[in-house]
Amino acid sequence: MILDGGMGHLLRRNGVDISGPIGTMERFRGVARANRDWPDIVLHSHLQFLRAGADVITTNTYACVPAALATDGGGSSDDVVELIQAGGALAARARDIAVSEGLSHARPLVAGCLPPLHETYRPDRVGDYDELSSTYRMIVDAVAPSSDVLLCETMHSTAEAFAAAEAADAAGLPVWVSFTVSEVDVGNLRSGESIAEGVAAIADVRNVEAVMLNCSSPEAITSALPLLVQAAPDLTIGVYANGFSDEFRASATDNDPVPTHREYDEMLTPDAFARKADNWRQQGASIIGGCCGIFPEHIASVVSTTTNR
Numbered sequence: 001m002i003l004d005g006g007m008g009h010l011l012r013r014n015g016v017d018i019s020g021p022i023g024t025m026e027r028f029r030g031v032a033r034a035n036r037d038w039p040d041i042v043l044h045s046h047l048q049f050l051r052a053g054a055d056v057i058t059t060n061t062y063a064c065v066p067a068a069l070a071t072d073g074g075g076s077s078d079d080v081v082e083l084i085q086a087g088g089a090l091a092a093r094a095r096d097i098a099v100s101e102g103l104s105h106a107r108p109l110v111a112g113c114l115p116p117l118h119e120t121y122r123p124d125r126v127g128d129y130d131e132l133s134s135t136y137r138m139i140v141d142a143v144a145p146s147s148d149v150l151l152c153e154t155m156h157s158t159a160e161a162f163a164a165a166e167a168a169d170a171a172g173l174p175v176w177v178s179f180t181v182s183e184v185d186v187g188n189l190r191s192g193e194s195i196a197e198g199v200a201a202i203a204d205v206r207n208v209e210a211v212m213l214n215c216s217s218p219e220a221i222t223s224a225l226p227l228l229v230q231a232a233p234d235l236t237i238g239v240y241a242n243g244f245s246d247e248f249r250a251s252a253t254d255n256d257p258v259p260t261h262r263e264y265d266e267m268l269t270p271d272a273f274a275r276k277a278d279n280w281r282q283q284g285a286s287i288i289g290g291c292c293g294i295f296p297e298h299i300a301s302v303v304s305t306t307t308n309r
Contacts, residue, residue, distance in 0.1 A: 001055045001056060001057045001238075001286060001287045001288075002053055002056070002288060002289055002299060002302060002306075002307065003054060003055070003056045003058070003240050003287060003289020003290070003297060003299075004046075004049035004050075004054040004056065004057045004058060004237070004289055004290070005049060005240075005286065005289060005290035005291070005293075005295055005296065005298055005299050006242065006243070006290060006291055006292040006293050006294050006295070007031075007045060007046075007058065007060050007062070008027075008031040008060075008062070008063065008292070009100070009234055009289075009292055009293055009295070010045045010048065010049075010141050010295055010296070011031060011034055011038070011041060011045055011060070013295070014041050014044065014045055015038075015041060016030065016031075016032035016034045016038050016041055016288050017030055018034075018305060019030040019212075023168055024117075024119055025067050025068040025070075025071050025119065026071055027063075027185055028068035028200070029031060029061030029063065029068045029072060030063075031060065031062070031063040032060075032061070032063035032064045032065075032068055032069060032083050033069075033083065034060065034110075035060055035061070035064070035083050035087040035090060036082070036083060036086055039086065039090055040089045042060050042087070043090050043093060043094055044149070044268055045060075046060075046090065046091055046094035046095075047094050047097060047098070047103075048296040049296050049299055050094060050095075050097075050098040050108055051098075051103055051296070052296040052297070052299040052300040053299060053300055053302075053303030053304075053307075053309060054108065054289070054299050055106065055108055055109065055130040056096075056108060056110075056111050056149075056152060056287075056289070057091055057094060057095065057108060057109075057110060057111070058091070058110075058111045058112075058113050058153070059087045059088050059090075059091045059110060059111065059112050059113050059146065059147070060087040060090065060091070061083070061084045061085075061087040061088065061112070061113045061115070061139075061143060062113050062115040062153070062154075063115070064076050064080055064083045064084045064087060064139075065080065065115060065116075065117050065135070065139075066080055066117070066135065067117060067118050069083070071168055073109045080139075080142075081137065081138065081141075081142045084139060084142035084143050085142050085143075085145075085146075087143070088110070088142070088143045088145065088146030088147065089146055090113060091110045091146060091157050092110055093171065095106075095107070095108045096107075105309055109148040109149055110146060110147050110148050110149075110151070111147065111148070111149050111151040111176065112140075112143035112144055112146065112147030112149070112150045112151065112173075113143065113151055113153060114136055114139055114140065114143075114150060114151065114152040114153070114164045114167070115153060116154055116155070116156060117131065117132065117135055117159065119181075119290060120154060120215065121156075121180070121190060121308045122156070122278050123156035123160075123190045123191040123192075126156055126157050126159060126160045126191075129159065129163060132159070132160060132163035132164070133163050133166070133167060136163055136166075136167035136168070137166050137167045137170070139167070140167050140168055140170065140171050144171040144173060145297075146163050147171075147173060148173070148174075148183055149170035149174040149175070149176055149209075150171060150173050150174070150175050150176070151176045151178065152164035152165050152168055152175065152176070152177045152178065153176075153178040153212075153214055153215070153247040154179075154214060154215045154309065155176065155177060155178065155179045155180065155189075155198070156179075156180060156189060156190040156191070157189060157190070157191035157193060157198075158191070158192050158193050158197050158198055158200075158201035159201075161177050161179065161198055161201055162201045162202060162205070164177070165177050165202045165205040165208055166205060168207070169181065169205050169206055169207045169208070170219065172207065173207065174207055174209045174210075175205065175207045175208045175209065176208075176209065176210040176211070176212060176236075176238065176287075177208055177210070177211050177212065178211070178212035178213060178214040178215075178238065178240070179195065179198050179211075179212070179213055179214075180213070180214060180215040180216050181213055181216045181220050181224045182216075182220065183217055183220050186220065186223045186224070187223060187224050187227050194227075195224060195227045195231050196227070196230075197230045198211075199211055199231040199262050200231075200233075204267070207236065209229065209235065209236055210235055210236035210237070210238050210287060211226060211232045211235045211236075211238075212228075212236065212237070212238035212239060212240065212287060213238075213239045213240075213241075214239070214240045214241070214242075214291045215224065215240075215242055215291045215292060216241060216242065217241060217242065217300075218241040218268070218273070218276045220241075221239050221241045221280070221284075222276070222279065222280070223279060225237075225239060225283050225284070225285065226283060229283065229284040236286055236287060237284050237285045237286060237287070238285055238286070238287030238288065238289075239280045239285045239287075239288055239289075240287075240288065240289040240290050240291045240294070241273075241276070241290065241291060241294070242290070242291040242292040242293050242294065243268045243273070243290065243291075243292065243293030243294045243295075243298070244292065244293050250283070267294075268298075270297045270298045270300065270301035271301055271305075273290065273294065273298045273301065273302065274298070274301035274302045274304070274305035274306070275305070277302045277305065277306055278305050278306050281306050288302060288306060289302070292304075295305035
């Protein structure tokens with residue numbers, strides 16, 4: 001099963017005004033408000049991934065969290081819900097267009113996103129259970145009606161993953177949980193906890209069907225994947241790496257201002273990414289896609305390399 005790639009970066013490439021350091025609330029605000037201000041571009045971007053062969057598209061709602069929208073005076077529950085519902089509706093519309101035009105070999109799935117509630121790569125910013133639980137319940141109520149599965153993605157810690165999965169479970173849809181892993185502390189979550197601890201934290205959540213790794217370098221994911229396979233023998237395994245350059249990844253993790261060097265790894269061509277994806281498939285991953293900096297051309301190459309299509 002093939003996932004899409006990085007929606008925020010594709011939106012920017014397609015003309016949406018998105019600025020600010022990677023992973024910050026300032027940057028997320030532009031991505032979130034695209035659901036209202038640039039719906040045609042959001043729809044077109046989803047369709048680009050579907051036309052590349054993606055089986056699953058994720059709602060453009062990773063950035064639709066109170067902390068991001070509060071940066072320009074928004075962030076109320078009504079504001080957040082409106083943008084999540086708009087993002088869900090656009091993904092569902094793209095799915096239906098793909099079906100009507102025969103763009104996919106099978107009916108694509110919409111994955112409703114449950115993201116971190118604060119900055120990416122900041123496990124220290126994960127809130128307490130009350131904040132996590134109440135906000136995730138609001139997100140689930142808004143995105144579930146448009147979704148086929150619920151995707152708790154870029155989870156930094158066991159506490160964050162459990163709260164998101166617990167809230168998603170209440171919707172009665174399949175739940176996928178994806179962890180981001182450290183670039184330095186190989187094989188551990190960004191929080192320093194082990195992958196096995198992450199899997200154990202969601203083990204009793206009834207509707208969890210898949211556990212995954214995302215928003216980390218291909219190298220970090222390749223190192224962590226065997227540990228995930230070992231820790232979750234009864235769950236479907238998935239991976240979707242990002243495409244940042246090593247230099248950029250280091251500065252983004254350190255929360256630098258916008259760097260002057262290139263964001264994307266020029267060596268991570270579509271063919272090179274597809275070779276990595278095929279290696280992940282051989283290691284046991286059956287859901288494969290891309291995260292930040294992975295574009296439709298990368299996904300098309302993954303489709304041609306790892307499937308019989």
